[in-house]
Every structure is written in C-alpha cells, then in structure tokens.
C-alpha cells in the first residue's frame with residue numbers, strides 16, 4: 281500500500297535533531313523524574329512556556345489528555361454521582377474521565393458555533409449539574425462565550441477539552457483559556473506531541489494546587505512528598521516526566537512556524553479549488569483564528585461523506601471523520617445505560633448527523649506543492665461530482 285499524502289500528524293512529523301538533543305540532555309543529567317532534585321526541572325520550564333504562550337497563570341504537565349481531564353474534574357471538586365454535561369460529539373475519553381471519578385456524563389447535543397446546543401444545555405443545567413465540558417475540535421475553537429454566561433448565571437464550572445485543539449483561537453482568544461480549566465493532549469496525532477502527554481491550564485491558584493497534588497499521588501511536595509500537610513488528599517500518579525517535557529519544549533517552539541506553513545498550504549488549496557461552490561460547507565474558514573491544520577467539510581449526507589472518503593483513498597489522500605458516532609452510541613456506553621434515552625433527556629440528533637456528515641482533510645506541515653495540487657484536484661473532482 282502506498283503511503284498517504286496527508287497523514288493526521290503535525291508536530292510529530294517535524295521532529296528533528298533539536299528534540300533528540302533535548303532528550304539527550306535529560307538522559308545525560310540522569311534525572312528523568314520531574315521532582316528528582318529540588319531544582320527547577322525541564323517539566324517546570326515547559327509549564328512556564330505554556331503559561332507564556334497561552335497567557336495563563338498556571339499550567340500542570342501530566343501523562344495524557346485523559347489524565348488531564350480527570351485531574352481537572354478533581355480540581356473543581358467533582359464527587360461520585362455528580363452530573364457533568366459534556367459534548368456528545370467527542371472522543372470517548374471525555375466521558376470515561378467523568379465515569380472514572382464516579383460521576384455521570386450527560387451528553388449534550390452539538391452546535392457548530394458554540395460546540396454545545398444552548399437550549400439542550402440550559403435544560404440539563406436546570407436539572408442540576410456540577411460542570412460542563414465543552415470539546416473543541418481539531419481545527420476549530422468554538423465561541424463558548426454564551427456558555428461562560430450560563431456558567432456565571434448558574435454558578436457551575438466549565439472545563440474545556442481542547443485536547444485536539446492546541447493553538448486554535450476564537451476571536452483572538454485561545455481555546456482552553458475561556459473556562460475554569462483547559463486541557464490539552466500531546467498524543468501522536470495532536471498539533472504538538474511527545475507520543476503521550478497532557479497539560480492542564482488555569483488561572484485559579486486553588487484549582488492548580490489541587491490538580492498538582494492530586495496528580496502527584498495526592499501529596500503536598502517541596503522536595504519530598506508529604507501526606508501529612510494541609511492540602512494532601514488521596515490522589516493518583518499522572519505525572520509528566522522530563523523526557524516528555526524536553527520534547528514538548530522544542531515542539532512548542534515550532535508551533536507558530538508550523539501553523540504559518542499550514543495556513544499557507546490551506547490558502548494555496550483554496551486558490552485552486554472552486555471555493556464559491558463549497559465555502560458554505562467549510563466550517564473552519566481561513567481567518568486570523570485558523571491554524572490551517574485541516575479543512576472541515578460538512579457534506580449533505582452520510583453517503584456523500586462515504587464517497588469522499590473512498591475516492592480520496594484511491595488517490596492516497598486521507599479524508600476521515602473526526603468521530604464516526606456520538607460517544608454514547610459505543611456499546612460500552614449503551615451497556616452502562618448512558619445514552620440520552622437512558623438518561624431521560626432530549627436526543628442528540630444533530631451530533632448523530634454531524635458524526636456521519638462532517639469530514640476532515642488533514643493538512644500536515646510537511647505537504648509539498650505536488651501534494652497540494654493532488655489534494656486540490658481531488659476536491660475539485662468531488663465538487664464536480666456533487667459529493668462535496
């Protein structure tokens with residue numbers, strides 16, 4: 281099988297000697313554990329880099345995006361049986377993180393502007409809830425300002441699952457910085473990567489302290505961990521190590537350049553395709569906020585989306601669905617009686633449609649002119665056939 285032209289990978293494709301040297305330094309220093317000395321570690325420095333880049337006061341590196349979600353939920357004080365309203369159009373981890381804390385994920389229907397259907401959301405808030413998790417998409421930061429207004433009106437917390445969306449903005453503001461806490465993933469397919477990893481960002485010292493202790497086995501630490509001091513709790517081990525952060529510091533230093541290249545590539549494609557015929561179907565247009573990571577097309581049916589995926593495959597181009605069903609339609613969720621019907625709430629009909637009809641063409645920063653020409657040609661072919 282020939283290699284696909286546009287794999288769903290970004291920072292991972294840009295790894296070079298800089299990351300190798302950074303990892304080498306950590307190994308030569310013989311201190312991979314972030315708290316191995318009382319000194320400032322590479323992971324501390326990475327957290328400072330994140331604070332500088334995203335204009336937040338606190339950042340905590342952890343070992344995955346899923347861990348970041350669990351730690352963020354713990355930080356806001358989620359208890360067993362709490363209702364947590366989450367986007368129905370997301371990766372399973374958003375729901376399983378809630379379940380891991382004994383809480384109940386309530387799926388909220390999807391919306392293309394706000395990420396969550398505001399009517400469905402407010403209906404469910406009125407039944408009582410502890411928090412909302414809004415999920416930004418790869419290539420799209422939603423305008424969650426109306427959700428922040430609901431948070432203020434009802435006194436609940438908002439966590440942004442920006443696991444896929446590092447660097448995306450809405451009207452100039454970074455995803456992950458609107459709510460009480462934002463979480464990001466550094467798994468291989470994310471904008472920047474160290475294979476596995478995550479980070480939590482917040483402007484709340486209180487949430488940061490709980491998050492830091494919880495992710496460090498519940499201890500309060502100077503150099504040695506203590507479970508006797510005030511603030512200690514029963515925690516878990518979700519720590520990031522210095523090899524992960526060494527890679528991530530270099531990756532983060534490349535993110536602006538990568539995004540510049542991605543946007544240029546997207547502009548190149550837009551100049552070559554019959555843009556007027558599809559511009560209404562593109563949900564992440566080129567604007568100051570776009571990172572150029574992909575083109576998200578909303579097709580008019582599952583069948584049309586299937587045709588696009590198949591024809592692309594024949595040209596060694598990947599067109600894919602972000603998720604092929606709302607998370608609650610996976611059998612594991614049905615087994616746990618966590619579908620809208622089980623939870624006695626409105627159906628998430630738009631999420632079910634979107635999961636079928638929304639497709640993504642990844643635009644990794646390594647694309648060459650020939651690749652851009654092939655992708656443009658395919659898109660024009662799909663437009664002419666009426667599939668796009």
Ligand SMILES: Cc1ncc(COP(=O)(O)O)c(C=O)c1O
Nearest residue numbers: 344345346371373443444465467
């Ligand atoms: C929306 C969303 N949330 C959470 C996660 C979990 O992140 P990780 O794989 O780093 O645990 C992912 C990863 O794909 C994701 O896409």
